[in-house]
Amino acid sequence: MKTVAIIGAGAAGLMAAEILSQSNIHVAVYDAMPSAGRKFLMAGKGGMNISHAEDFARFVTRYGTRQVELAPYLNAFTPTDLRAWLHDLGIETFVGTSGRIFPKEMKAAPLLRAWLHQLRSRGVQFSMRHRWLGWQANNPTKLIFNTPNGEQIVTADAVILALGGGSWARLGSTGNWVSILREQGVNVETLQPSNCGFNVAGRDYFKERFAGQPLKNLELKFGDFQQKGELMLTENGIEGGLIYAASSVIRDAIFKTGTATIYLDLFPDKTAAELLAKLNKPRGKLSTAQFWRRQLSLEGAKSGLVREVLPVDALNSSALVIQTLKALPLNLLSPRPIDEAISSAGGVSFDELNADLMCKKLTGIFCAGEMLDWEAPTGGYLLTACLATGRAAGLGALTWLEST
Numbered sequence: 001m002k003t004v005a006i007i008g009a010g011a012a013g014l015m016a017a018e019i020l021s022q023s024n025i026h027v028a029v030y031d032a033m034p035s036a037g038r039k040f041l042m043a044g045k046g047g048m049n050i051s052h053a054e055d056f057a058r059f060v061t062r063y064g065t066r067q068v069e070l071a072p073y074l075n076a077f078t079p080t081d082l083r084a085w086l087h088d089l090g091i092e093t094f095v096g097t098s099g100r101i102f103p104k105e106m107k108a109a110p111l112l113r114a115w116l117h118q119l120r121s122r123g124v125q126f127s128m129r130h131r132w133l134g135w136q137a138n139n140p141t142k143l144i145f146n147t148p149n150g151e152q153i154v155t156a157d158a159v160i161l162a163l164g165g166g167s168w169a170r171l172g173s174t175g176n177w178v179s180i181l182r183e184q185g186v187n188v189e190t191l192q193p194s195n196c197g198f199n200v201a202g203r204d205y206f207k208e209r210f211a212g213q214p215l216k217n218l219e220l221k222f223g224d225f226q227q228k229g230e231l232m233l234t235e236n237g238i239e240g241g242l243i244y245a246a247s248s249v250i251r252d253a254i255f256k257t258g259t260a261t262i263y264l265d266l267f268p269d270k271t272a273a274e275l276l277a278k279l280n281k282p283r284g285k286l287s288t289a290q291f292w293r294r295q296l297s298l299e300g301a302k303s304g305l306v307r308e309v310l311p312v313d314a315l316n317s318s319a320l321v322i323q324t325l326k327a328l329p330l331n332l333l334s335p336r337p338i339d340e341a342i343s344s345a346g347g348v349s350f351d352e353l354n355a356d357l358m359c360k361k362l363t364g365i366f367c368a369g370e371m372l373d374w375e376a377p378t379g380g381y382l383l384t385a386c387l388a389t390g391r392a393a394g395l396g397a398l399t400w401l402e403s404t
């Protein structure tokens with residue numbers, strides 16, 4: 001019986017195991033961590049958004065510059081297929097109002113438990129605390145692992161690398177595979193933060209005062225990007241779904257020009273004329289803060305931001321205040337470190353892979369998941385592409401083994 005070694009027990013690696021375990025193949029999964037699927041479990045904290053039910057043509061565009069490369073894998077494992085697969089696993093799903101797909105229980109743990117149980121019952125062998133270090137004497141069938149019992153050499157007929165990206169290293173995805181593959185001549189684009197927060201210019205006093213406060217009902221504008229949502233102020237700058245959605249374009253702009261200015265509309269549902277009508281009302285003896293609160297319900301972090309941006313003598317100018325409320329500029333200095341990001345961009349270049357995700361330079365070695373060079377916003381797009389490419393790598397390994 002032929003053996004396939006899968007390195008990385010995350011969404012992509014487990015999906016490859018799912019495919020291979022249905023054939024007459026010995027499937028051995030290795031992971032550096034003490035247990036499988038740690039990032040998968042983390043993704044499930046506070047609601048596991050595993051995919052998205054929007055129109056499929058729109059869905060594919062979420063993968064931006066890599067939609068062409070990923071489309072065949074997503075076509076072969078659509079969000080509908082993903083839901084059917086989960087159903088077969090005994091996990092029911094539902095579509096939220098925003099189109100996001102969640103397991104009914106919202107959590108990742110029951111899903112992972114059922115999945116691992118199924119894989120074990122099909123004979124998949126799991127070896128945890130096995131850190132892959134590379135190949136012995138550049139032989140693609142001989143894998144070196146650092147294990148609790150010292151260094152071990154494992155032989156496999158084919159290998160699937162599903163080693164994850166470079167964020168949240170404490171969950172296992174350290175990105176230290178980058179140098180191993182580069183040494184073999186494989187082009188790996190540098191891992192960068194994706195779906196990340198940003199450091200923002202401004203006074204420490206302001207940041208400390210408002211750290212942890214949400215900014216709700218905003219519209220963020222940056223170049224062609226324009227979207228409503230929420231942000232969170234932090235001691236360094238900003239985090240949250242809205243900035244994550246814009247993070248790839250902002251990151252690339254900072255990379256090119258050194259800085260990026262985003263504009264926040266603090267009242268996206270009101271026109272400037274409506275705001276002016278409110279600010280033109282008689283103020284009486286109210287302070288600026290009291291007047292803003294009464295007329296606009298403007299207080300807390302939003303009010304603080306306006307004061308941070310405008311000089312004191314401009315606060316009495318309705319025109320300047322309204323201009324700021326509708327387009328408050330924030331100067332973003334740099335993305336937060338990759339380890340804090342939800343996901344990473346960069347990875348194994350698609351030029352290095354054939355259609356079955358096998359490395360052209362390393363026969364019998366397949367790659368899948370976040371370690372490939374693509375990125376996508378949050379919303380279930382990340383996990384869907386990890387599962388779809390894991391499936392493709394599993395099928396690719398099967399086809400390749402049959403042909404050798």
Ligand SMILES: Cc1cc2nc3c(=O)[nH]c(=O)nc-3n(C[C@H](O)[C@H](O)[C@H](O)COP(=O)(O)OP(=O)(O)OC[C@H]3O[C@@H](n4cnc5c(N)ncnc54)[C@H](O)[C@@H]3O)c2cc1C
Pocket residue numbers: 007008009010011012013030031032033036037038039040042043044047048049050051130131132133162163164165167168171172173174175176177341342343368369370371378379380381382383384386
């Ligand atoms: C906080 C958070 C929330 C998220 N929420 C969502 C969400 O709601 N929806 C969504 O779609 N996505 C979400 N994501 C992203 C999603 O979880 C990841 O994109 C996905 O899990 C990546 O899967 P993967 O299999 O490619 O890699 P990983 O899950 O990172 O798995 C890689 C595995 O490889 C192992 N490994 C790495 N190097 C070695 C080595 N040298 N030797 C042996 N083993 C090694 C690691 O230990 C790890 O187990 C979230 C991520 C985070 C951090």
